[in-house]
Each structure stands twice: as C-alpha cells, then as structure tokens.
Amino acid sequence: MATTNNFKLEFKSKPENVGFARVVVAAFATQIDFTLSEVEDIKGAISEAVTNAVIHGYGNNPDGLITIRGAIYDGVLEVVVEDQGVGIDSIAQALQPGFSTIPDRLGLGFSFMQSFMDTIEVRSQPGRGTRVIMTKKVSRRADHAQQSLS
Amino acid sequence: MDWETRTVDGVLVVRLNGEIDLNTCDVLRSELDRLLKLYNSPHLVLNLGDVTFVDSSGLGVILGRYRQLTEENRRLAIVGLQPQVKRAFELSGLLRVIRVYASEDEAIAGVSKEVTA
Numbered sequence: 001m002a003t004t005n006n007f008k009l010e011f012k013s014k015p016e017n018v019g020f021a022r023v024v025v026a027a028f029a030t031q032i033d034f035t036l037s038e039v040e041d042i043k044g045a046i047s048e049a050v051t052n053a054v055i056h057g058y059g060n061n062p063d064g065l066i067t068i069r070g071a072i073y074d075g076v077l078e079v080v081v082e083d084q085g086v087g088i089d090s091i092a093q094a095l096q097p098g099f100s101t102i103p104d105r106l107g108l109g110f111s112f113m114q115s116f117m118d119t120i121e122v123r124s125q126p127g128r129g130t131r132v133i134m135t136k137k138v139s140r141r142a143d144h145a146q147q148s149l150s
Numbered sequence: 151m152d153w154e155t156r157t158v159d160g161v162l163v164v165r166l167n168g169e170i171d172l173n174t175c176d177v178l179r180s181e182l183d184r185l186l187k188l189y190n191s192p193h194l195v196l197n198l199g200d201v202t203f204v205d206s207s208g209l210g211v212i213l214g215r216y217r218q219l220t221e222e223n224r225r226l227a228i229v230g231l232q233p234q235v236k237r238a239f240e241l242s243g244l245l246r247v248i249r250v251y252a253s254e255d256e257a258i259a260g261v262s263k264e265v266t267a
Binding site for chain 2: 015016018019022037040041043044047048051054055105106108109111112115
C-alpha cells in the first residue's frame, strides 16, 4: 500500500496541546474525502488519545513528549499516538468501558476511540510508554463520490 | 471556552461557548461549583448550543455536577446539542440520564416541575 502523504508531530504533554493535536490531525484528514461527521469523529479520537497520554502516560507532568504520526494510503487515515510515559499495566482492563484509575473520570477514552475510528490497537508495557494505532477509511458514499468525479 | 450566566426563578442558567476538553474542564468544574454556591440556586440549566466540541473530559465534569445535584434532590438539564456534542452524549450514555430540552425556557420549567412533582 503506497502512502500518499504522511506527517510527524511532537509536542509537550500539556493540556492546551490536546486541542492543537486534534486540529492538526483533522486538517490532515481533510486531504482525503472524509465527510464532516467523520472528521469530527477523528477529532474526538485524537482528543481522547492525547488526553490519555497527558493524564495517564505522564501523570499531568507537562514535560513529557507526545508524538503523533499520520499517514494516508488508499483512502485510509492511519494515526499513531505515542508517549514514553508509565505505560499500562493491563491493556484489557484499560479497554473496558468505565474503567479509570483516576476518580472523576468517565473511563470512556478508549471506548470513544473505538467508536470514532474503524480500528484501534494499543501497545504498551509498564514503564515503556504507550502507542495507540488507529485507522479510519473514508465512507463508501464519499468513495463513490470521488470515483464519479474522476 | 467562555460563558454567560443568569438566574430565572431560582434556576441558574449557564450558556457555554467553545470547546470543552482537558484544557478547559478544570475551569468549567470550578466555575460551575462557584456559580452554584454564589447564586445559591437549587437547579442548573446548561445551554450547550454554542459548544462545538466536547470529549470525555468535558462529559465527566457535566456528569459530576449532575450526580452532585441529584444527590441533593436538585436538578440539572441541558439545552441545545450540536451534532458532535450530541454524538458524544449518546456514546457516553448521558442522554439516558440527563434531560435535554429544546429551549432554556422549557428547561427552566422542566427542572422546576420535576422537583415539585
């Protein structure tokens, strides 16, 4: 699968960068024919992934580094959100809706990512950071519209 | 994110504007708690009609105020959900517990009626 475009973004684990990250990825995503609603979903997924990195990965330490890599290939957006923080003890537990190690949090971050994107893969080891790989394909309707224009 | 407030018949109405995420949720939480104390209002109506984005951080703050008020036999209602915000509310299950009204007037009447009923 040939990648038609890609980017790499690195920023500090500050709350104000959550909005920055989702806007950058959303702008990148508009290079393929996502609907407005799909772009909103992508923004939601990125917001949750970066929030997890800030509050769980780095425990709100603003000096951590978060890396986002984005790629576009065959009508698919792939986004990788990565931190070098504390990692996740049990990925299976973390993926359960409503599970959170922090009181006053809904524990729906991964559930939202799963709902907003087509695929999500979480790789993590305690003490070795977390990598979240998400993909989303443009919808069939947008695909057809693109084909009919070409 | 910014907000406007008013009270009507003892109901605190907060009209929010902008995006609610990790960067703004702490301010929102402390401001709502401060306003509820300041106006000594039994009920809260949140108008989200001008909120363009919310994630689970923002929903957590809203659910927290809902639980707190409900425990004290007070009410929280929502007005106006843009598509992205509505989808987040649906996915989180909040739409099953928090009433959403079409207008501030309906919400004000609704929360007052719920308690007296």
